[in-house]
Amino acid sequence: MKISMAEIARQCGVSKATVSRALADDPRVKPETKEYIKEVAKRFNYEPHPIASNLARGRTKTIGVVFPAAPRTIADPFFLEYLNGVSSILFEHGYSMLLPQVSWGEGDSTMSQLLAPGRVDGVVLTEPRVDDGRIAFLQKNNMPFVFLGQTNVPGVAWVDGDNEGGAYLAVQELYRLGHRRIAMITGERGLIAAQNRLRGYRRALTELGLPVNQDLIWAGDFTREGGYHTVRNHLQGGAKFPATAIFASNDLMAIGAIQALHEVGLQVPEDVSVIGFDGIEVGRYLSPPLTTVQQPINELGREVAAVLLEQLEKGRRKGVRQATLPVQLVNVGNTAAPPKFS
Amino acid sequence: MKISMAEIARQCGVSKATVSRALADDPRVKPETKEYIKEVAKRFNYEPHPIASNLARGRTKTIGVVFPAAPRTIADPFFLEYLNGVSSILFEHGYSMLLPQVSWGEGDSTMSQLLAPGRVDGVVLTEPRVDDGRIAFLQKNNMPFVFLGQTNVPGVAWVDGDNEGGAYLAVQELYRLGHRRIAMITGERGLIAAQNRLRGYRRALTELGLPVNQDLIWAGDFTREGGYHTVRNHLQGGAKFPATAIFASNDLMAIGAIQALHEVGLQVPEDVSVIGFDGIEVGRYLSPPLTTVQQPINELGREVAAVLLEQLEKGRRKGVRQATLPVQLVNVGNTAAPPKFS
DNA sequence: ACAAAAAATGCAACCGGTTACACCCCGCCG
DNA sequence: CGGCGGGGTGTAACCGGTTGCATTTTTTGT
Numbered sequence A, B: 001m002k003i004s005m006a007e008i009a010r011q012c013g014v015s016k017a018t019v020s021r022a023l024a025d026d027p028r029v030k031p032e033t034k035e036y037i038k039e040v041a042k043r044f045n046y047e048p049h050p051i052a053s054n055l056a057r058g059r060t061k062t063i064g065v066v067f068p069a070a071p072r073t074i075a076d077p078f079f080l081e082y083l084n085g086v087s088s089i090l091f092e093h094g095y096s097m098l099l100p101q102v103s104w105g106e107g108d109s110t111m112s113q114l115l116a117p118g119r120v121d122g123v124v125l126t127e128p129r130v131d132d133g134r135i136a137f138l139q140k141n142n143m144p145f146v147f148l149g150q151t152n153v154p155g156v157a158w159v160d161g162d163n164e165g166g167a168y169l170a171v172q173e174l175y176r177l178g179h180r181r182i183a184m185i186t187g188e189r190g191l192i193a194a195q196n197r198l199r200g201y202r203r204a205l206t207e208l209g210l211p212v213n214q215d216l217i218w219a220g221d222f223t224r225e226g227g228y229h230t231v232r233n234h235l236q237g238g239a240k241f242p243a244t245a246i247f248a249s250n251d252l253m254a255i256g257a258i259q260a261l262h263e264v265g266l267q268v269p270e271d272v273s274v275i276g277f278d279g280i281e282v283g284r285y286l287s288p289p290l291t292t293v294q295q296p297i298n299e300l301g302r303e304v305a306a307v308l309l310e311q312l313e314k315g316r317r318k319g320v321r322q323a324t325l326p327v328q329l330v331n332v333g334n335t336a337a338p339p340k341f342s
Numbered sequence C: 001a002c003a004a005a006a007a008a009t010g011c012a013a014c015c016g017g018t019t020a021c022a023c024c025c026c027g028c029c030g
Numbered sequence D: 001c002g003g004c005g006g007g008g009t010g011t012a013a014c015c016g017g018t019t020g021c022a023t024t025t026t027t028t029g030t
Helices: A005-012 A016-023 A031-043 A050-057 A077-092 A109-115 A133-140 A163-176 A192-207 A224-238 A251-263 A281-285 A297-313 B005-012 B016-023 B031-043 B050-057 B077-092 B109-115 B133-140 B163-176 B192-207 B224-234 B251-263 B281-285 B297-313
Strands: A062-065 A096-099 A122-126 A145-148 A158-161 A182-185 A245-248 A273-278 A292-294 A322-325 A328-330 B062-065 B096-099 B122-126 B145-148 B158-161 B182-185 B245-248 B273-278 B292-294 B322-325 B328-330
Touching: A005 A016, A005 A031, A016 A031, A050 B050, A062 A077, A077 A096, A077 A122, A077 A251, A077 A281, A077 A297, A077 B077, A122 A297, A145 A297, A158 A163, A158 A297, A163 A182, A163 A192, A163 A245, A163 A273, A163 A292, A163 A328, A182 A192, A182 A224, A182 A251, A224 A251, A245 A251, A251 A273, A251 A281, A281 B281, A297 A322, B005 B016, B005 B031, B016 B031, B062 B077, B077 B096, B077 B122, B077 B251, B077 B281, B077 B297, B122 B297, B145 B297, B158 B163, B158 B297, B163 B182, B163 B192, B163 B245, B163 B273, B163 B292, B163 B328, B182 B192, B182 B224, B182 B251, B224 B251, B245 B251, B251 B273, B251 B281, B297 B322
Parallel strands: A062 A096, A062 A122, A122 A145, A145 A158, A158 A322, A182 A245, A245 A273, A273 A292, B062 B096, B062 B122, B122 B145, B145 B158, B158 B322, B182 B245, B245 B273, B273 B292
Antiparallel strands: A096 B096, A292 A328, B292 B328
16 A cells, blocks of 8 residues: 555654645745655655545546547547647646547537546537537536637637638639639538638638639538548549539548549649648648648647636636637648649 | 535435445445435436545546657557547446656656556556566556557566568568568667567568668658658668668658658659558558558557456456457558569 | 744644444344 | 344445644744
């Protein structure tokens, strides 16, 4: 059995209280006493039991990290780079991460089992939906939380990339190259990020004087398979491919789209240009690297964690932080003018 | 504040003890009482506080998952797919995962802070090294653990893919295609997996009657950057590239190698064939998909978790489980005969 | 030198459960 | 009719810390 605080107290001839304070560097204990207690603790190789400590002070020094819902997985590249950023900040501040088993429909019971009664001090979530049910749940339980992604519920902390602006950039670039039939692969309809990217696409087309053609807005789900299948479907029947360029709402779908195009012998970017969104590392592994709207993914994670910790450490907050980080188009060399122009 | 067990007890007119037993389905509680208590608990939406519960019974229902050391990161694709498998099994059994902040040199003090005194019931680790210092540490602290990766210390539970056999397969395939100058990019020297893959490479060459040429064994570190740089180095000086094929110890390095080759205008597989190891999902996103030795990554994770839970639930085990899972070569279409043969 | 203020420490309750053991009540047996 | 046995429940200690408040010790002021 590990040695306990009571034991240390006995060894030092003081009370548990003093030991506790000494180890917490409480200024109320006399420096020499403190010194001595620490010395003894070190000799006995004593370390306070975190569970007991957490129980006593009602906190856990643990943050719950909720990952994207199916069909996306915890192994989603975007999520992982983001997680990397989150973890680096949390760890710097002595927090651990708990990846809970949550498979909620609307964020209720399943979540409560793991997050509610004292397992975590706060939660970071991804992919807010319109009127996300999890928000009400967390607020009701008075649990601090931050979203990766803008929410449509006011008073909620979030950090996001500039989705609309990024989509706008992408479409503009394709237009500049001469494309006029620009398809878009959307994300899952309910996700706010998907909607904002779609809005950027629409706005760009409109401002450029192009019609917004519903037949060029294809439904995706942010997975590679989704991108692949939606493009396959539009390649059916031997008809001419209806677009000269595709803007995919994220890189995974862009990758899937490219695979589908390759399978029918279409070259990227010679025959069809493709631009993705996110700037996941994997995109750089392709040859040529994927043209994409680069989000500062790692930075987003760090910022999310920072905002949450701010809430936690400064107690009940004085206003909720919301931040939009800039995005930029990268690897623009890997798109081209449409065939008829070349 | 959440409602407590004492409160429920008062409401029911019984003692905390009875409530505790009723909720735990203790047979000593009269069925009707049990029924009633459960009913009341439900009405009050009561759920026992896990931290308190854990403190009282000295366990946590949490597993520590240690991730690879620098230069690899928590966002390493292999690790994440593996983590996915681990998590699915753990969650099925009601366990959570704790990703601790560990940056140990040889697995000592840093680790103890997060794992030792009662935060986790068990630990899963990756990437055992030769005479891994963490083993002694965990054993000393009487902490159940399982490694992903064969260890050289007897009596330790582990699960691994067939590293040597996989490497052997890869080299054999390259030989079959006509390659005779087959380079290998190794993993970090101290890692047992790296050594076993190197052994498979050596054994294959020897059995095929080829010399083992030290100049064709290039040092890598299991990162993409490592693969990239080692190949760049061997492309220096305008000399002819010394190999017609590369076997990289993992996929990330294979991807890095391919990038380096592309940068000097060499085509894969026309000019140089490349085979990786692991079969991470990202490899399938390349065009053409990466030829690689596919490990059952997800399954490895599941198995690791299962072995650990077995240790935990069946108390002190009567013999430690060790398992080697089979691997197979995939996407073999994306390697080719060496140029002079074509 | 003595009282008052300040500093240091101890006491004991508390966090929210679990569990060994004591206890009570009742039916059954001799 | 008294005692035994066992099911059902309560008591209280315990897990290992934290912390408000009381108490003791030391310092400071006059």
